[in-house]
Amino acid sequence: MIEVLLVDDQPLIRAGLAAVLELVDDVHICGEAEDGRVAVDLAHRLSPAVVLMDIELPGLDGIAAAREIVRSTACKVVMLTTFNRDDYLFEALHAGASGFVLKASPPEAIAAAVRAAADGHALLSPEVTVRLIAATRAQSPSVPGTHGPDGSRELTDRENEVLLLVARGLSNAEIAAHLVVGEATVKTHVSSCLSKLGLRDRVQAVVYAYTHRLVPEVE
Structure with a gap:
């Protein structure tokens, strides 16, 4: 419970x-x-x-x-x-x-x-x-996770793919279904993305992806 x-x-x-x-x-x-x-x-x-x-x-x-x-x-x-x-x-x-x-x-x-x-x-x-x-696109200094260079090059191709899906609002289960992998694998990739990019959680991951223009438009 x-x-x-x-x-x-x-x-x-x-x-x-x-x-x-x-x-x-x-x-x-x-x-x-x-x-x-x-x-x-x-x-x-x-x-x-x-x-x-x-x-x-x-x-x-x-x-x-x-x-x-x-x-x-x-x-x-x-x-x-x-x-x-x-x-x-x-x-x-x-x-x-x-x-x-x-x-x-x-x-x-x-x-x-x-x-x-x-x-x-x-x-x-x-x-x-x-x-x-909208605020991240305006580079608002009030939004956590918006500063610093783009570190997505440190991510593997699969981690970048997972980051983009997180930014589009998909849950771990939805990402797993989309990539045809296990949910535990997705959790590992998400954790690795957050760790490598120095982000606290999925909210900051969304901020990061849009601030650095990794996702061109809101879908």
Whole structure:
């Protein structure tokens, strides 16, 4: 089971998220918090796999709480907000968030973000991905992973192929099917790409690929 800690200052929002996620077979809500400081404390006490957290919280805000949780625990953090703002997106990525999903996203998208984070991946909603790519094309200094020379020459041909598929939003399973290889092989290639390029996660891999024009257009 994927243990999830819900963090939102509105009880009705927490209840709605809990109702949605409890319908997912492999997800269990292990706790709830209404502010960032309580979220940090519960993350240490309960050790959930994923913290699903609003950005605008009383006291310690969601981004500051995410930074502390990522730094001091093994929990993954998925940011959830009603605000589709670039500054929130970039701050959340810098804080180490493994996903950024709008509250208006369909339930299956929120569940997918939780699963992806639990599996060690990073996932952004389609709307957020478009904004991120637009910013990388403008070479925004606020986007992590955009600086430095193109190191893709250090990758093998297969690793470059995997990097491009990651940049196009394919999951490991989809990449495995596309390349007709095992999913474990894909995971190895993804890890090697991240290591060689000095990237933290798949989100930074997407940023990297578009910043260095490895993917000419969003498909």
